[in-house]
Amino acid sequence: MTPNASLPTPTQAADSLCAIGRRFHARGWVLGTSGNFSVVTCRDPLRLSITASSLDKGSLEASHILDVDDACAVHGGHGNPSAETLLHFEIVRRRGAGAVLHTHSIWGTLLSDSHGLDGGLTIEGYEMLKGLDGVRTHEHREWVPIVSNDQDMTRLARIVGGTLDRHPDVHGILLQRHGLYTWGTSLAEAVRHIEILEFLFETIGRTATYRQYRSRGGQHGIAQGS
C-alpha cells in the first residue's frame, strides 16, 4: 500500500460514504444499523470521516458522517461515534489505510461462526483473489483471521492490532459472528476488497454444500424424465 497524497475533504468523504451505505444496504450487507465506514481526511494530525453510531446505513445523510480526531472527539456532524471507531483508528495506524469498511453479511457471519475455532480460514486458487491489493495470480493463498467478538472495544482493538502485526499480508479480518473489516489505500480500494471478500465467502459457503452432493457420487444436468 502506498501513501495517498490526495485525501478527500470531509464533505467529499461524507457524500461517498452515504452512497456506499445505500449500495451495501441494497445487497443486505449492513441491515439493521450494522456496519460502519470511515475515510482518512488528514494524516497529521490524523482525522477520520466516520459513520455515526446506530444509524440505518441505507438512508445516511451527510450530517450523519462525523469528523473525528484520534481521541474520538467530534469536530463535525451530528451524532456519536460508535465504540468501534477505535478499531478503525487501529487499522488506519497499523496499515496506513486511507479507508476502513465494516460489513455484516450473512455469509461472513456464517463462516466466522463455523470456523471460529480454527482461528481463521484459507481462501486459495480463485481468480477473484487477484483483485486484492498486491496479489498477482490466482495461485495465491489468502488467510482471513477470525477474532473472537468482544464488547470491550479497547481490548478488541488491541487484539485486532496484534493480529494485524502477526499477519502482515492479510487483507481483512472477521470478527466472530459479527462481520468483516477490510481497508484500502483509497475508499475505492476498500470497496473493491469488500466486494471480493464477500464474493469469496459466499462462493466458499455454497461450494461446501454443493460438494457434499458430489462426494456421494451425484450426477447433474442429465435429468431426463426426472
Added chain:
Amino acid sequence: MTPNASLPTPTQAADSLCAIGRRFHARGWVLGTSGNFSVVTCRDPLRLSITASSLDKGSLEASHILDVDDACAVHGGHGNPSAETLLHFEIVRRRGAGAVLHTHSIWGTLLSDSHGLDGGLTIEGYEMLKGLDGVRTHEHREWVPIVSNDQDMTRLARIVGGTLDRHPDVHGILLQRHGLYTWGTSLAEAVRHIEILEFLFETIGRTATYRQYRSRGGQHGIAQGS
C-alpha cells in the same frame, strides 16, 4: 421501550408505510398481498394508521392506509382493515408499541414451520442481536416464540397476547408457516427489528445447512485441481 411523545400524523404515517412497503417488497418479504404495517397516531383514544387488506405492498398509495380506532372502525382511507388488525392492537396495548410490522419471508416461513413443535427458537451469540431494543451485548439469548397459525383472529390475538405476557423480553413472534410480527417504540425501531430478525433467520437457516457439511469432516477453500 419508552413512550414516544411525538407521534406522526396520519398523513406522515401513510407516507412512511408506503415507503416501507416498496422497500420490503423489493426484498421479497411481502410478496403476493402478504404482510401488514401499522403506526400509532394517537394514544388516547388509541388510533392506528394501518395498511388496508389484500393489497400489493410494493405499490401502496397513501389512500390505502386506513385510520382506524380500537373497535376497527375506519375514519380515513379507502378499503377494509384486515382481520389481523386485531393482532396489531393486541401488540400495541401489551407492549406500548408505536409501530407494528408483519413480514412474510421465506426464511421466517421455513423456520416457523420446521421449529413449530418446539414452540419457538433460540438465537444466541450474534453481534446483530445488539440492534434489538435493550440488548447490550452479543452474549444475549433471544427466544422467538412460534404460535400456531389460526384463521380465528379473536382467538389468535388472545394467544399472541398471552405469549407476550409470558415472555416479556421477546422482540418478535413467529406465526407458524405464516411470518413474523415485531414492533418498536417508533416505526424506525420496528423496521430495524424486522431487518435484524430476518437477517438472523436467514443466517441460522444457512448455517445449519453449512454445518452438515462440516460435521462430516469437510474442508473448504483449498481447492487445487478441483
Added chain:
Amino acid sequence: MTPNASLPTPTQAADSLCAIGRRFHARGWVLGTSGNFSVVTCRDPLRLSITASSLDKGSLEASHILDVDDACAVHGGHGNPSAETLLHFEIVRRRGAGAVLHTHSIWGTLLSDSHGLDGGLTIEGYEMLKGLDGVRTHEHREWVPIVSNDQDMTRLARIVGGTLDRHPDVHGILLQRHGLYTWGTSLAEAVRHIEILEFLFETIGRTATYRQYRSRGGQHGIAQGS
C-alpha cells in the same frame, strides 16, 4: 372467477405488460428471452395483448406487445406471436381468465424437474396460499400439476387443456424443466398468483434442504465458541 366487465384497452394492456416485464426480470424470473404475458382486451371476439416472441422482458416497449385474435393473426404491434400463444388462448378459454402469465424461475424449474415423475406437487398448510383466488384458509391443499415439456404446441395446448379440465381447482401448472403458467380474472390477480406460487416454490425447495439437517438431530442458533 367472475367475468370482468372492464377490460383494458390494448394501449393500457401494453403499458402494464412492459412494467411487469421489468419487475419480473429484476427478480430473475424471465431471464434470457424466457417468459410471456397476455391480457384479454376483448371477449367477443376474443382478443389478447401478448408479448412478441424472443424479446428481453426487462426492456419491453409498447410496440413489442401484439394485439392477436384467436387464430393468432396479429392486428397491432411489431414482431411475431410466440408458439406458446396457443397455451394462453387455451387457458383463457378453459378458465375464463382475463390475464395469463408465464415465468421461468430457478425454483420452478428445479421443482418441475425433480417432481416431474410424480405428475405434480402438493403445497399445504401455508398462510400464503390464502392469496390464491377462492382460498380462505391456510388449511388448504393446493395441487400443482406438472406437464411434460413439448415443442409441439398444438399437442401441448391439448394436454394443458385436459389437465385444466381434470383439475378444476388448480391455480397454476408447471411445464417440466420449463416454468410456471398461472392466470387471474385481472392482470393484478395473475401477478399476485405468480408472486405467491414462486414464493411457495422457493420455500418448499429451501425447507427440504433445511430438514435434511434437522432429521439428523441438528441444533441451531446455540453457537458458543463455534
Added chain:
Amino acid sequence: MTPNASLPTPTQAADSLCAIGRRFHARGWVLGTSGNFSVVTCRDPLRLSITASSLDKGSLEASHILDVDDACAVHGGHGNPSAETLLHFEIVRRRGAGAVLHTHSIWGTLLSDSHGLDGGLTIEGYEMLKGLDGVRTHEHREWVPIVSNDQDMTRLARIVGGTLDRHPDVHGILLQRHGLYTWGTSLAEAVRHIEILEFLFETIGRTATYRQYRSRGGQHGIAQGS
C-alpha cells in the same frame, strides 16, 4: 451465426457496455473489478470496443471503454486494455462473434471448480437452452468446456482457441475458479447467452443440493404440525 452488417460505432458500443456493466453488477456477476466486455466495431481491420482493466463495472463511463486494434494498441478511451483482451480477439476470430462477454458469478465459479477435473459439464433437457443461438428444442445437450485458469494469457488464449475448434457447437467456456466467457453475433445475443448460462448454472447447482434430499426419501410441502 451470420455476419452482422450493421456494426455499432465506438460511441454506441461504449454506451451499451456501460449499461451492461450496471446491470450485471447489480446481479453480482462482476463484483470487485471482475468481468470484461467487448463489441466489434469494425471487421476489416478488426477493431474492438472493450472495457479497460481494473475498473468497477457498476460505474463505468464511456471514457473507460477502449477502442483497440488486434495488436492491442489503444486508439481511443482512457486506461489500459486488460491482458484478457487476447481472449476476446481469439473468440471473435474463431467464432466470427460481434460481442464477447465475461462474467464472474458465484455459481459459475462454483461449478467450474467442482467439475474442473471432468473438463466440462453437460446441461440437458431445459427449455431455457432454446435461447442459445441455433438451439431449437429443450432436448438439446449442451457441453460447457472448463479450461484451467492461467495467468499467461498468450498460452490461455491458445488453449481457449483450441477448445473452440474441437467443440464447434459450444456457446460458452468456463475458466476454472474464474468465470464464464460467452459471445454472440450482436451484443444483445451475447447478453442473452450470459443470462441463460448463468440461470442454468444456478439451476444445476441448486438442483443437485435438492436431490440429495429427495434421494433419501424426503417428502415436502406436507408439513402439518411441523
